[in-house]
Amino acid sequence: MGVIAWILVGLIAGAIAKALTPGKDPGGIIVTMLLGIVGGLLGGWLGKLIFGVESINGFFHLSTWIAAVIGSVVVLFLYRMVSGRTAR
Numbered sequence: 001m002g003v004i005a006w007i008l009v010g011l012i013a014g015a016i017a018k019a020l021t022p023g024k025d026p027g028g029i030i031v032t033m034l035l036g037i038v039g040g041l042l043g044g045w046l047g048k049l050i051f052g053v054e055s056i057n058g059f060f061h062l063s064t065w066i067a068a069v070i071g072s073v074v075v076l077f078l079y080r081m082v083s084g085r086t087a088r
Contacts, residue, residue: 009068010037017072025080035079036072043071 014036018025025032047067 006040007037009064010040010072012036013040013043013065013068013072014076016069017076020069021073021076023080025076027079027083031079032076035075036068039072039075040068041071042075043067043069046071 011033014033017036017039018032027035044064044067047063
């Protein structure tokens with residue numbers, strides 16, 4: 001997939017991850033979108049690495065979206081842990 005497609009997947013996956021993990025985030029909407037992009041890339045990469053599946057089949061494949069959302073939830077959770085400790 002192209003870079004623009006990954007940005008779109010990451011933005012939407014970040015919004016879905018935010019909806020799945022409600023609570024107060026240390027960052028705003030821009031930070032959540034950036035974390036979504038990073039999480040989407042992470043999810044696709046880990047899907048290939050750990051499970052040996054081609055999770056980056058295309059923009060409209062379900063496996064791409066599942067990997068991106070799971071990666072975004074993980075990145076959002078890690079961000080909350082790291083920034084929560086330093087903010088206190």
